[in-house]
Amino acid sequence: MYRIGLDISGGDYAPSEIIKGAILARKEFQGTHITLIGVKEEIEKEIAKHKSKESFTIIDAPEKIEMAEQPAASVRRKRNSSIVRGVTLLKEKKIDAFVSCGNTGAVVCASTLILRLIEGVERPGIALMIPTKKGISLIIDVGANIGPKPLHLLQYAAMAYVYYKLVLGKEDPTVGLLNIGEEASKGSEFVKRVHKLFSCASINFVGNLEAKDIFSGKCDCIVCDGFVGNIALKVSESCADVLGRFLIDEILEDPLGKIGLFLMQRSLRKFKKKIHYAEYGGAPLLGVDGIVIIGHGRSSSLAVKNAIKVAIEELSRGLNLEIKRRINEICQNSGVRQVFTV
């Protein structure tokens, strides 16, 4: 039985959607125990609304770290926030995983400080599952570490490789380095160094991946620094949003278009389901010594439920044990050491 801790105070639609997500998860994932962490009265009030028969443990965390707060300072000051309490419960092994849709920076910061990192990992990275033409790709890092060193990216690659193999079940997943061109000679000095490192590491490195192929499914694992990854991710959201808006505007201006839109409601629903982040749940924070899942700030109950699912899958496959077992072997072979001494 897995014990999942859920941050009730984080997210744009907290606490109501988060609680709804918890109820959905309890129903769907039999034998999973969920600990709700947040302002006790708020939790009890929300649960009462649903007249749910599901049982939860409630941990009172009266403080809230707001979405716009400065991460490090708020983690230091707000010991009784849902984020700090949740991560501490995980550290104390009172829960097996922690899921939060709150302030991403604060989750990363609290996790790093309290859980510490897996030996062999120097920085945590946020991995994100994105839908592609061929299935799912895992992109890391999308914003935990915005000034990384080349070695950090190698550690990200190793963790993504292990994740994809173990959790997404592909024997020898491919790893690509996000760059502005395919050739090894392309890109900034930083990216060129990373390319060299990747070339001698024990991952299935297939070379640079151009951003135009990010959704093509060419690579299972896509590695980049957190600044670039965050921009890429947010640009995709912005692009999808504006394209949808433009399209709907044109359709609604044309009576035939309106009828067409009505007829394709079923297709549109399936399309939205396919691309919606809620389907992919949360983003694993890899590298910290504990299972932490970061949900989207705009998480709906469905997204919350799926974030819990991601946590359960990581636990059931023993993800962190496998990362611990393999990280040094992947990152510290003779080739990598040579690149660093040259």
Added chain:
Amino acid sequence: MYRIGLDISGGDYAPSEIIKGAILARKEFQGTHITLIGVKEEIEKEIAKHKSKESFTIIDAPEKIEMAEQPAASVRRKRNSSIVRGVTLLKEKKIDAFVSCGNTGAVVCASTLILRLIEGVERPGIALMIPTKKGISLIIDVGANIGPKPLHLLQYAAMAYVYYKLVLGKEDPTVGLLNIGEEASKGSEFVKRVHKLFSCASINFVGNLEAKDIFSGKCDCIVCDGFVGNIALKVSESCADVLGRFLIDEILEDPLGKIGLFLMQRSLRKFKKKIHYAEYGGAPLLGVDGIVIIGHGRSSSLAVKNAIKVAIEELSRGLNLEIKRRINEICQNSGVRQVFTV
């Protein structure tokens, strides 16, 4: 009368679409003279196909710089390529602007070497017009300079500001810095320094722009380093492509969806026109001492015609004269100097 030089050898659909674009441009932009630069026999053969009555000057440039060639080396070696010949004609004032859909790196490199930079500008930058919810935004740099210094970004901001005001006709356009968060404290060390610089420059700086707002129209001019800009641009293309594919797949699986699709053909055509890069023509290469427009590698005849239009607009507004006049005043005021001495 403006004399536009057009590279006939560059682009995925060269020479046929480029020649078609030249014919379209001659018809639409009365009094514009177009010089076709490329392999003479190829040009004559293509023109003959169209039985066009438009007259062109032809400059024989028998060498070709392929799309995947290494820019600096190819520019050095291939003196008789369309790119080097075209830029040289511009330097010699035999044409007033040069338009190429060829190897972007080679165009940037040849332009920088042969035309030199405008005094006060240390690196050229590629600006791109993107459609937004409110109209058009200009994003610079999308790939000319992948390892810039903060001061280069200030020069980009200044040039974009002048461009937007003069060519796109807005009195005091807003300038935003592409970043992973809105607050001044957000982002890498590099971006934070740029933020400080922008804050004291004589541009209408409105702060950081999050990537999720890139298509929102919040800022008229969006500034970023060439690596990030290139990734953002290519991710957008990839995103639009994959969304279109997913949507069509779902629609075609459903008979009602198919009928709906048929009914909204007119709306779809208008939508595609709105978002297609061909509508926006080419990307101005700003900072070099001459008008150079870089077209998309996949440019159709329409895109070529519109790239020529961009060149004509820059010429008719006297863009480079205005950049020369204003660049120092914008970039070298006392505040900026202070940031650099601190």
